[in-house]
Amino acid sequence: MTGQSASEGWGECQPVQPPLAPAVYAALLEQLPEGVVVADAQHRLVLANRRAQRLTGVQLSEHIGQDIRDALPFVGAEGRSYWTTDDPWGGLRIRSGSPEQRLMLPHGRSVLAATRHVRAGPERTLQWLVLTMRGTSVRDRIESETSALVTTVAHELRAPLGAVRGFSQTLRNRWSQLRDDQKLWMLDAIDTDAARLQRQVGELLEISRLDTGRLVLRYREVDLLSLVRAGIARVVSTGVDPDRFRVVHEFDEVSIVADPDRLTQVLSNLLENAVRHGRGMVTVTVELRRREVWIDVADEGPGIALEHRSLVFTRFWQARGRSGNGLGLYVVRGLVVAHGGRVEVLDIPGGATFRLTLPRIAPDQT
Incomplete structure (x- = not known):
């Protein structure tokens, strides 16, 4: 050396x-x-x-x-x-x-x-x-889920696509024979089914982003109460009576750092479920905690059975006799978790109550 x-x-x-x-x-x-x-x-x-x-x-x-x-x-x-x-x-x-x-x-x-x-x-x-x-269990599960996804999507898309095609053909072939009110009714039906298709395709895209880790959140400071009202307005625009909704809050403004588009999507989904599967008044309660916010969405319907509460956020889960593709709440949970929060079904009698718990600031800023 x-x-x-x-x-x-x-x-x-x-x-x-x-x-x-x-x-x-x-x-x-x-x-x-x-x-x-x-x-x-x-x-x-x-x-x-x-x-x-x-x-x-x-x-x-x-x-x-x-x-x-x-x-x-x-x-x-x-x-x-x-x-x-x-x-x-x-x-x-x-x-x-x-x-x-x-x-x-x-x-x-x-x-x-x-x-x-x-x-x-x-x-x-x-x-x-x-x-x-x-x-092979992991691959079998993935293949089974993929097969179920294809089957569910095919089933859910067939009806609205068939309706859109049938109404459009009727309008084209019998335009001069139809009254104006009949034409408007068919156009409204086409618009409704097209919106349903758009929502389902959007949910599938969200699932793809969530499952592959490609979801990108665009954080900014927003007023949570404004997002709640935007979600209600979105549901009301589909023809739901605005008097069915009530917002309970202590403060006039609740600031939160989140992706406003994704959070509005979450709230709209919960509100739509409350209207579709519940009854009576839909109450949204916003509670401000020290480092987090609680948002409760409650209806006055039959509620969710205790044995089903651990299943509602899984892919393709549907209660017996209920419509839908079973993807909405799966997307809700994925978007909430991406924000660093959690979503759960509370054990409150007299309807179904979903609680969102969200951090007041973005997870990477804590």
């Missing part, structure tokens, strides 16, 4: 870590969240962790030294043997592995598996085949 500072040549002076004992490697392998199996160049199963045994339902420890193709007779989505179609030992030698895919076993288990090819020598022959696997 002559002529060098203490920091120079440091890497050369570092002691080399001794290799870990095989027992340590085996213990670390058991800590992996994924199943791992390893086969050698002669197709023999040489290593498997317990996670792989749980996922496959096969006692792989009893098959060590045997042909992996017999121990794990995987079948691909097309119904053919995975080992025949993929052929890691005899396929192209430039391959370094295979992407994740669903593989099935004869006894009904399925896993999501991917492989890594460890090659050596000038011929790049396969020395080790490392296969990792994980459960």
Whole structure:
């Protein structure tokens, strides 16, 4: 180290870590969240962790030294043997592995598996085949939700689209035969159904942004009471009697930092639900706390059963006999949580009461 500072040549002076004992490697392998199996160049199963045994339902420890193709007779989505179609030992030698895919076993288990090819020598022959696997429950749930979403959207869009098309064709083909009041009635129906379609498409876009983390909130200081009145005005514009609404507040102005458009959307959704599913007066109560604000939206209808209160904010949930696509309250919860708040159903008799709890300032400013 002559002529060098203490920091120079440091890497050369570092002691080399001794290799870990095989027992340590085996213990670390058991800590992996994924199943791992390893086969050698002669197709023999040489290593498997317990996670792989749980996922496959096969006692792989009893098959060590045997042909992996017999121990794990995987079948691909097309119904053919995975080992025949993929052929890691005899396929192209430039391959370094295979992407994740669903593989099935004869006894009904399925896993999501991917492989890594460890090659050596000038011929790049396969020395080790490392296969990792994980459960299919997450992907199955996503696929199920996607399928349910497609089915729900198709069902909800079919009726208004059919009405719009039917009324527009009638107007076009029988314009001269219809009275003015009939024309206006059909145009009003088209406008109503178009608004319904626009709302549903908007909810789907919001769900996409929420689920993918692409929702952008544009914070600014606004008066919460003004947002409440804007939400009521939006519902009244659809033909609801304005006398059905009452706003209770202690202060004439309640300042809050939030995205006014998103918050108006939340309030409008809760108000529309109160009108559609409730009865009597809809009361909006605004209470100012030290660092947060409570907004209660209450109706005088039958209320929400206790066993359903944990479900109302889940996707596609609908009470029996009620209309809608079951997405509105899911969007409400997502937008409120994005603001750093929460929404809940209060245990208050005499109707349904939803409470929004919002911070007075934006979460990133706390």
